[in-house]
Amino acid sequence: MIHSFYTAATGTIQVQKGMDVTSNNIANISTTGFQAQRGAFADLVYTGIHSAEGTDAELVTGHGTKLAKTDTLFSSSALNNTARPLDYALPQANQFFAIRNGDTVRYTRNGNFHLSVQGETDYLVASDGGYVLGANGQPIQVKNEKDPAEVGVFTFANCDGLLREAGTYFVETPLSGRASTVQNPEVQQGYLENSSVSLPDEMASILETQRAFQFNSKIVQISDEIMQTVNGLR
Numbered sequence: 001m002i003h004s005f006y007t008a009a010t011g012t013i014q015v016q017k018g019m020d021v022t023s024n025n026i027a028n029i030s031t032t033g034f035q036a037q038r039g040a041f042a043d044l045v046y047t048g049i050h051s052a053e054g055t056d057a058e059l060v061t062g063h064g065t066k067l068a069k070t071d072t073l074f075s076s077s078a079l080n081n082t083a084r085p086l087d088y089a090l091p092q093a094n095q096f097f098a099i100r101n102g103d104t105v106r107y108t109r110n111g112n113f114h115l116s117v118q119g120e121t122d123y124l125v126a127s128d129g130g131y132v133l134g135a136n137g138q139p140i141q142v143k144n145e146k147d148p149a150e151v152g153v154f155t156f157a158n159c160d161g162l163l164r165e166a167g168t169y170f171v172e173t174p175l176s177g178r179a180s181t182v183q184n185p186e187v188q189q190g191y192l193e194n195s196s197v198s199l200p201d202e203m204a205s206i207l208e209t210q211r212a213f214q215f216n217s218k219i220v221q222i223s224d225e226i227m228q229t230v231n232g233l234r
Contacts, residue, residue, distance in 0.1 A: 004219060004222075004223045005219075005220060005223035005224065005227070006064065007064040007219075008064070008216045008217070008219035008220045008223065009064070009216075009220055010064030010065065010066070011064050011065050011212070011215075011216035011219075012213055012216040012217055012220065014041065014064070014065050014066050014067050015065075015209055015212045015213045015216060016213065017039070017067045018039040018041065018067055018209050018212075019206070019209045019210075019213070021037050021038070021039040021067075021070055022039075022202055022205045022206055022209060024037065025037060025197045025202050026197065026199070026202050028195055028197060029195050029197045029199060029202075030195060031110075031167075031168065031195050032110045032111075032112050032168070032192045032193060032194070032195070033108060033109035033110030033111065033112075033168045033192070033193050033195070034110075034168050034195040034196065034197065035072050035073060035074055035075070035109065035168070035196050036072075036073045036075075036195070036196045036197045036198070037070050037071065037072055037073065037164075038070070038071050038073055038205075039067050039069075039070050039071075040067070040068050040069050040070070040071060041065050041066065041067055041068060042065065042066055042068035043064075043065055071160065072159075072160070072162070072164060073196065074093055074094050074159050074160075075093050075196050076090070076091055076092060076093040076193070076196075077193050077194045077195065077196045078193075078194045079091065079188060079191040079192070079193055079194070080191060080192050080193075080194055081190065081191055082190060082191060082192055083190050084190060085145050085146045085189060085190060086112075086113045086114060086115065086124070086145055087111055087112055087113070087189070087190055087191060087192045088111030088113060088149075088151055088187055088188065088189055088191070088192075089111050089187070089188045089191040089192055089193045090109055090111070090153060090185070090186070090187060090188075090193065091186050091188060092185075092186060094155050094156070094159050095109075095153050095154070095155050095182055095185065096108060096109055096153070096154050096155070096170065096179075097109070097110075097111055097126075097132060097133075097151060097152070097153065097154075098132070098133040098137070098152055098154050098179065099126045099128075099130040099131065099132060099133070099169070100130055100131045100133055100139070101128070101129070101130040101131075104171075105133070105172075105179075106130070106165065106169040106170065106171055107154060107162070107169065107170045107171070107172070107179065108126070108167075108168045108169050108170065109168060109193055110126070110127075110167075110168045110192075110193075111151075111191075111192060111193070112126075112127055112192055113125065113126060113127075113132055113149075114126075114127065115142060115145060116129065116131075121141055122141065122142045122143070122145075123139050123140065123141060123142065124139070124140040124141075124142050124149050124151070132149075132151055132152075133151075133152050134150050134151065134152045135150070135152040135153070135181045136152070137152070148187070148189050149189075151187060152181060153181070153182040153185035153187060154179040154180065154181060154182060155179070155180055155182050156172065156176045156177050156178075156179060156180070157176070157177035157180075158175060158176050158177055159176065160175075160176075161173050161174075161175025161176030161177070162176045163176075
């Protein structure tokens with residue numbers, strides 16, 4: 001019964017982590033350019049685990065389940081007409097704007113841009129003040145905000161390899177490969193992309209996660225009651 005107790009206890013903890021992913025999606029249902037996430041679970045019984053140093057066995061097995069990974073569901077969403085000339089949207093999936101803060105370049109689908117006046121020059125910047133880059137990797141100067149800016153659009157060989165940061169930002173990694181410029185990209189001025197979160201899907205995920213949590217909690221309770229009964233027979 002020790003195994004059943006710890007297996008179910010592990011399940012409740014990991015299912016809670018899955019609920020955190022769903023909660024984060026719902027919290028960002030109105031965030032411009034947000035890309036939804038989905039948790040993927042794995043059975044610990046079939047997961048290889050490195051054994052302790054000095055033991056003969058190469059692998060040992062565990063019990064229960066774990067949140068193996070959290071995938072970002074890269075997709076395009078509906079566009080919202082804002083009629084604001086400094087708003088930009090990307091109708092195609094797996095494409096990003098590049099934002100430079102200091103020496104760091106990050107990528108996002110949030111095209112809610114602004115103007116930063118520096119001397120006699122206006123630069124296109126993101127809401128956090130980072131420079132929006134053109135296809136040449138340089139900050140974009142704006143002479144007339146009503147004219148379409150030549151914003152750079154970038155993509156990656158493996159978007160799943162991108163490292164997710166706070167908000168709607170992503171950073172390239174060796175797994176994603178280097179950013180490449182999209183030739184002749186489709187960019188919609190005066191539009192913003194809605195969040196890709198689907199509320200019906202998230203509600204279904206909550207119900208599924210809730211059932212799994214209740215099931216594991218019940219097993220913990222039953223295992224505890226049996227152990228108490230057995231200990232009472234001694």
